[in-house]
Each structure stands twice: as structure tokens, then as C-alpha cells.
Amino acid sequence: MTPDAVTQPQSLPTLDGAAAIYDPDTAEHSLRTAHTSASIAGLLNLSEQEILTVWWAAMFHDVGKLTTRVEVLHQVGPLDEADELELRAHPAVGGDLLLAVSPALAPIAAAVRAHHERWDGSGYPDGLKGDQIPLLGRIIAVASKLDSLTRPRPYGPGAMSAAGAIDELRRWSGRKFDPMIVPLVVELCNNGRVVDATGVLLSVQHLPEAVRFPQLSTLSARQWEVLSHLMRGERVRTIADKLFVSESTVRNHLSAIFERFGVHSQADLVALLSGGDEVITLKG
Ligand SMILES: [Fe+2]
Numbered sequence: 001m002t003p004d005a006v007t008q009p010q011s012l013p014t015l016d017g018a019a020a021i022y023d024p025d026t027a028e029h030s031l032r033t034a035h036t037s038a039s040i041a042g043l044l045n046l047s048e049q050e051i052l053t054v055w056w057a058a059m060f061h062d063v064g065k066l067t068t069r070v071e072v073l074h075q076v077g078p079l080d081e082a083d084e085l086e087l088r089a090h091p092a093v094g095g096d097l098l099l100a101v102s103p104a105l106a107p108i109a110a111a112v113r114a115h116h117e118r119w120d121g122s123g124y125p126d127g128l129k130g131d132q133i134p135l136l137g138r139i140i141a142v143a144s145k146l147d148s149l150t151r152p153r154p155y156g157p158g159a160m161s162a163a164g165a166i167d168e169l170r171r172w173s174g175r176k177f178d179p180m181i182v183p184l185v186v187e188l189c190n191n192g193r194v195v196d197a198t199g200v201l202l203s204v205q206h207l208p209e210a211v212r213f214p215q216l217s218t219l220s221a222r223q224w225e226v227l228s229h230l231m232r233g234e235r236v237r238t239i240a241d242k243l244f245v246s247e248s249t250v251r252n253h254l255s256a257i258f259e260r261f262g263v264h265s266q267a268d269l270v271a272l273l274s275g276g277d278e279v280i281t282l283k284g
């Protein structure tokens with residue numbers, strides 16, 4: 001995939017959809033990782049903006065695997081050196097893809113790039129150590145590992161119990177993982193606030209607006225753009241000018257968005273999403 005290919009107007013949902021089609025297992029893993037990452041961010045008292053950023057970053061953390069061959073992704077057992085190098089490219093590729101979509105996604109891209117860094121500096125792609133690793137990347141590293149351990153994978157080892165997974169995370173705390181974050185995951189597990197071993201999401205607090213408004217993830221890229229301008233208070237004429245489309249095209253997008261959210265006016269929509277306007281600006 002060339003950078004040009006991902007800067008097309010439909011690129012962001014296409015990127016998400018392509019990742020899901022290419023490797024559905026990774027897409028489902030990403031969604032569960034997003035729930036856990038947002039919960040960890042909540043326990044850390046991060047801002048709503050940071051919770052949203054980590055949620056989206058977790059959703060896209062493995063999107064760079066679009067450039068990894070399926071044979072490599074689904075290989076059972078150790079990879080040879082060339083395949084390992086191919087697989088290890090995915091955090092940097094994912095970060096680059098998101099930056100190519102929009103420079104505004106830089107905070108998300110930074111977390112995606114960092115999700116295979118290790119606390120002791122032995123990770124990749126940049127070999128960052130400790131606090132040098134972006135916090136959101138450190139969160140996703142632990143959340144992703146928890147999910148990998150507790151979920152059966154078609155091409156990997158069977159699922160571990162939550163207790164077994166916690167033992168494993170503790171074993172690597174301070175080496176692979178941020179020692180501040182591992183206890184928070186244990187707390188989440190103990191309170192039944194992560195996906196359990198059978199895949200049931202028991203309960204999750206601190207979920208971002210993107211979860212409270214699942215309609216957001218169903219919008220097309222163009223609808224996202226229209227919505228982001230709308231949430232900044234811009235009028236149809238201005239939005240049409242900025243997007244190089246006709247006013248009637250913008251109105252068509254707006255009516256589709258209104259229908260999706262069950263509202264009848266811009267004011268109603270803004271009121272509905274008023275607590276979640278950061279979601280909109282993230283994708284704007
Ligand atoms: Fe990854």
C-alpha cells in the first residue's frame with residue numbers, strides 16, 4: 001500500500017475495514033484491547049482526550065499488519081529471521097499509515113508505533129526505555145498482552161485463565177511492561193472489568209464516547225469530515241467550500257448522520273455529542 005492509497009477521502013474507514021477483512025482475528029483482538037486500554041487510562045485518571053486517544057490507538061495498534069503476509073501472521077511456532085523482521089515492521093508501518101491519513105492523528109500514531117517497545121529497552125522499533133516510551137503505547141502493550149494470553153487464537157496457544165495471565169504479566173513487569181500499569185490490569189481483572197476468558201465483556205467503566213456512541217464507528221470518512229466541521233459550529237456553505245463539494249452533498253451527508261444518531265437538527269446532534277466533541281476533533 002502506498003502512502004497515496006491511504007490519503008484517499010475514504011481512507012480511514014477503509015483502513016479499518018481492510019484490516020478487519022485481512023485478519024478478522026486481529027480486528028477483534030484490537031477491539032477488546034481498546035476496551036481494556038481505555039479502562040487502564042481511566043484508572044490512571046488520564047483526561048477524556050487521552051482516553052479517547054488510547055482507545056483509537058488500540059483499535060489501530062496492529063493496522064501495520066496489513067503489510068505483513070497472512071502466512072507470517074498465522075505461522076504456528078517460531079518465525080525465521082526474514083519473517084520475524086517482516087512482522088516486526090508492523091508498529092512503525094502502522095504509525096506511518098495513520099500519519100499518512102492525517103497529521104492530526106499524530107498522538108494515535110505515536111502510541112501505535114510504541115506498542116512493542118519494552119520497559120527495559122529491548123523492544124522495537126526504537127528501543128525506547130522506561131518513561132521514554134509514550135504512556136499510551138505502554139498501556140496498549142499490557143492490554144494487548146492480556147488479551148493475547150486469555151483468548152484462544154486459531155494459530156497460537158490456547159487461552160490462559162485470568163489468574164495465569166496475571167502471573168505472566170507480573171513475571172514481565174519491569175522488564176517488558178511498565179511496572180506501574182501491570183497492577184492496574186490486575187485490579188481490572190479482579191473487578192471483572194475486562195473481557196473474561198470466554199469472551200464476555202463483564203463491565204467496563206471509563207469508556208470513551210466512541211463506545212457510548214457506536215454509530216461513530218459506522219460513519220464513512222466523508223461523513224466524519226462533515227461531522228467534524230459541524231461540531232466546530234461551521235455552516236453548510238463553509239463545510240461545502242472546505243470539502244470542495246456542493247451544499248446539497250453536504251446536506252445529504254448531514255441527513256444520513258442525523259438519521260444514524262436519531263436526531264433532526266444540528267443543535268440536537270451537538271447537544272447529544274456535547275460531552276464527546278473530542279471524539280470528533282480526533283478524526284477531523
Ligand atoms: Fe502488535
